[in-house]
Amino acid sequence: MSLRIYNTMSRAKEEFIPLHPPKARLYCCGPTVYNYAHIGNLRTYIFEDILRRTLRFNGFEVEHVMNVTDVGHMTTDADEGDDKMQVAAQREGKSPWDIARFYEEAFFSDTARLNIERPEVTPRATEHIGEMIEMIKRLEENGYTYNTSEATYFDTSKYATYGKLARLNLNEQRQGARAEVVMDETKRNPSDFVLWFTNKPTHIMKWESPWGVGYPGWHIECSAMSMKYLGETFDIHCGGVDHVPVHHTNEIAQSECSTGHPFVKYWMHGEFLLTNNAKISKSTGGSINRLQSLIDAGYDPLAYRYLCLQAHYRSELNFSLEALDAATAGLRKVYSTRPENDPFAQNEAGYPEARQRVFDALNDDLGTPQAVGLLHAYGSYRLWIEFDAILGLDIAKRSQPTEEALPAEVLALIEQRNAARTSKNWADSDALRNQLIALGYEVGDSSQGTTVKRKAL
RNA sequence: GGAGCCGUACCCAAGUGGCUAAGGGAGCGGUCUGCAAAACCGCGAUCCACCAGUUCGAUUCUGGUCGGCUCCUCCA
Secondary structure, three states, rough: OOOEEEEEEOOOEOOOOOOOEEEEEEEOOOOOOOOOHHHHHHHHHHHHHHHHHHHHOOOOOEEEEEEOOOOOOOOOOOOOOHHHHHHHHHOOOHHHHHHHHHHHHHHHHHHHHHOOOOOOEEHHHHHHHHHHHHHHHHHHHHOOEEOOEEEEEEEEEHOOOOOOOOOOOOOOOOOOOOEEEEOOOOOOOOOEEEEEEEEOOOOOOEEOOOOOOOEEOOOOOHHHHHHHHOOOOOEEEEEHHHHHHHHHHHHHHHHHHHHHOOOOEEEEOOOOOEEEEOOOOOOHHHHHHHHHHHHHHHOOOHHHHHHHHHOOOOOOEEOOHHHHHHHHHHHHHHHOOOOOHHHHHHOOHHHHHHHHHHHHHEEEOOOOOHHHHHHHHHHHHHHHHHHHHOOOOHHHHHHHOOOOOOOHHHHHHHHHHHHHHHHOOHHHHHHHHHHHHHEEEEEEEEOOEEHHHHHOO
């Protein structure tokens, strides 16, 4: 079965046929680096990582671009310039640029620990202001913009298919459905959005433009940067589901109106991670749900990755420590699969079919839960290893108890314990075993003797 | 108010118009062990929120009810 993916635009699974085979070009909305990413954010990047690995497994050459949003674009209070990046800068006594670099590094450190491959290109918004201005100029030439005392806007009434992706019924949308939303009276239509802010004197990050000194609107960076690196029309655009009604809807409008061409062929969206049946919000203390806090609590980052693989990317996933514990134990089972017990060692003929079933599961809109279930059912080391190219769980490395030399301290403890055991001094033996466990080793006694090895998880 | 999603065992979570409703974890029983841990073997939903309807047959399709979630210019 060839790769099929769910396209939000058609609300159906479609066969993936790239525009320029064997290239597969995808753009993913990246982090806004004013704070630490939380595990909910990270779930989406895991999904995108699975996508790029699956594309590659299918033989495509992946060109993956992910932006780094290092300019604050949101304003909740026009007079104060209450911008996420700026608030963070003031809070921490640093410049917005320092803040952005700091959290960008933290982000890539987290993704690396989750075995999320780094996209081929990770452009920063602040380094593409020129491209954004050029794009707004084109929109202006094409007659899709208007200027007010506050900003340059995109006029959504000029774009007939506005809202197609989200199937918005503009007449039924309620402007400012949430109380916190500041409404701009200078807009012509509720759905119009800012291309370039001009009336924000207290904003620290600002640039010259044909419309005045200011900074870009929220959506323009993704359009400008994706087109720069992937062309005016490319294959796949990903992001979180929350981006469907606004961000991606606006990206489509401004992109297609500036070029006159279709923007993206397939739209894919990852569902939210929930905690206590509610989403984690970055702006309301979401940073306590950092990957680092899980690591500090003794969890392995890959256990979190494994947990995410057990749920489909288009389903909400209820996160809890209990679920993470279960994932940790499940991963341990994966790592304990031994090549010498491989069921296909005696039955070579069964391998291709098994391999195909797992592959088909993955190719059916990234069915990682089915794939993992099948892999467990087969219990084949060889199969796990082959598909770890997609799963990214470091199985080869973690499952082989490396014959690393044990530290002298550990060897001494083992020797003492062996002595205690031969003299049947069980109290000392158990105490010594506890010491070894505390040092991160697994101790096992069997009729063949005692084995001590570093814990894989 | 509008749009969309979801409700499967103790937990996480697949799935299908009709063979025994995946898989993992926990739990229980067993093998192994001085005892453990790990590993391995076995057990585990007569049932898929509830109520109608369509159908020879629905957990799977339709309608409604209840409950939960997300979005409607912070968000992955």
